[in-house]
Amino acid sequence: MSEESGRSTSRREFIKTSGRLAGASALAGVAIPQVYAAGGGETIQLALVGCGGRGTGAADNALSVKNGPIKLVAMADVVDRRLKSSLGSLTKGLADQVDVPAERQFIGLDAYRHAMDSLKPGDVVILGTPPAFRWVHFTYAIAKGLNAFMEKPVTVDGPTSRRMFKLAEEATGKNLKVGVGLMSRHSRALEQLANRVHDGEIGEIILQRGYRMHGPIGAFASLPKPAGISDLMYQIQRFHSFLWAGGGNYSDFYIHIIDHLGWMMNAWPVKAQALGGRHYRQSPEGVTYVDQNLDTYAVEYTYADGTKFNFDGRCMNGCNDIYSSYLHGSKGSAIVSRGGDCGMPSSLHKSQSMQPSDMIWESKVNEGEGDPYQNEWNDLVDAIRNDKPYNEVKRGVEASLVTSMGRMAAHTGQEITFEQILNCEHEFAPGLDKLTPDSPAPVQPEADGRYPVPMPGQKKDREY
């Protein structure tokens, strides 16, 4: 199993000419939003910052939107090989819409500025780096008057969350449209389910359950840094392993289920208490891993009305894999995600056992709307072209904070409230806007070469 990149497997044909005509007729008669009108005609230009798996997938989705011409014109990454491989793969399927010559390929920690400088106000930047850089890159996007799509999580700690809330307001003030890659929110199956649950079809929700348990994936575990790469670049490249860069596997892997169960409840949990542990810490060759992650997490979230949401996360081979989410109501139950982060179909059941025989409703999604990663782009571009209010950042920060709240509860062994995580003063990586290749890495190894790990019960105010 691997973290889905969201990259579509079947190439949707996009014919440039017909796209242009469709765009022209779609725009006829509508007031072109000022910010977009300033953006260089009807072709929306894109820049991709962070050309990894998901950034490439998001660019593919962006270029596959059918309501008008859209073109990739600039790319930025800190690793040349990642940019080249992303460009190669996008060009293979979408050559007509990819126009990124060598002079608009930018490498380095300041590459994001050059890529965004290649755009005009009203164009779109895709922020697909590890989340630590989100506020830095979003700040620049707002200054340049760019619409944006940013991947989840959007923050990993309290101080940057507070900063992002302010940036969200600034973006709205400038009428910028901003999408956040919590794609469950654009799953048509989950939309149908949410409407029914909010209408009371299974009564009051009395319990929520979420699971993401599978073997180690991505950079969940890390061996000691090899020679030939700086500590900073090692940590950036293996961001799942380092809390400052990605919030660890907890934030990166578990946010989707936490987000969509909050949606079903129409609220966010107000506190969390949790268990977590590290069990297998040696590679098959017997080398000790150096990352900051725990293997297992069991988090009990509580909503303001006392309703509980239990979340279990595990990265361990050979155990019972479960990757799905459920609601229990006073009049029935629901399967929210049948498999994966938001796997269809969703269903309602008249008992608590969720057997097919007691199913009372199952989601049905129109052809062409089955891919939430594509839907989120269709929705964003529609908002840009038709000047509809669209800014998902506040909600994205809230989902990121609730995720961090559960993680901090496990890492400290304390009950953590929403207010505590929001107002927590521990900024994991201060000064990221001034980072250069020579900057010290935000977390330093201890004498044994391992990076500091959470010490529940001993470190109570900080996660490491």
Ligand SMILES: NC(=O)c1ccc[n+]([C@@H]2O[C@H](COP(=O)([O-])OP(=O)(O)OC[C@H]3O[C@@H](n4cnc5c(N)ncnc54)[C@H](O)[C@@H]3O)[C@@H](O)[C@H]2O)c1
């Ligand atoms: N919505 C989803 O289902 C989904 C799925 C996968 C990943 N994601 C999210 O997307 C983001 C990226 O994950 P990924 O799996 O694509 O990782 P990745 O390692 O494949 O890609 C990240 C890319 O960003 C580059 N990068 C890092 N720091 C940079 C910087 N400061 N400036 C420019 N480039 C930089 C890296 O070199 C790499 O090419 C993460 O936030 C992750 O949580 C979301």
